Amino acid sequence: MISPLKARNLHRDLGYFYIGLIISFAFSGILMNHRDYWHPEKYTVQTKAISVNIPKDTDITEKYAEELGKKLGIDDKIRRHKVKDDELKISFEKNDVEIDLKTGKGEIVTFIKTPIISQTMKLHKNTSNWWIYYSDIFGLSLITIAITGAIMIKVGKNTFGKRGWKLALAGLIVPLLILIFV
Template structure:
């Protein structure tokens, strides 16, 4: 095999196609996690009625104990009060209770097959995965550069046309970061 930009571009693309699709797919899902939780799906919803203390008395220990009283035995992840609703997130359950009325619900869920595994890739902190991801990132840079310089003749070269699109591709995220930040 001849080692040139076209072959490098092609072979890295082939090698990483599954990871590129997986990261792109789970990235899209993570972009919308505020509206729905793509990692889990509801198995059962149960209405509850409880008497809550004042918001200032709600602690992690209280949330943990309330979970046990409600029959939830999985590990607590977080809790808090937001817009008049007391929320507790457990590994396999979510609890939401109205602070004024004490009415709420327990939602039991399971991990969504395939989707939860691909999203785990984005969140993994294992050393070997971080190094593999770093190599993947370097390979994506290589794929981008070799793709940009692959066409050397004609009106669609990087020097004549591609650089304008590349600048636009950099400017748009920078504008978004500037406007958000």
């Protein structure tokens, strides 16, 4: 069994080592929780009104959408397109295009990445092998921080055995209830 002093030292040192990553993950996690309400990775730079002539019998394929984007001066990689309720929507990496198919009127919205915020968002999306291994080590370190924090106080009314286990159980039950009922 690890001594309270060794637990305290390990807890402190891992906490110091990972403080930057903990704050970055927490910050970008909060931003990702609210990504349906705003685009934390990009912001609008320019909105430009356009008018195009799309013949009624045109089959709007991905290739057609990509070529239309090039005619409109967009040289981004196309992500997707869709036609719904007589509206054509084309999403590119840095631009979104919306065109009313009845009138031909629409707009191009151009985005750039939000400095710092877009980089922290990458922490949650990165799938490279080195990052996955580093994140696994980080996860194990967070478990170690939690365990050492629980066992380093051995005397008094606020020990894990007297009070801490109840809070830990409550902290576990809340996300389980959310997973089950929400």
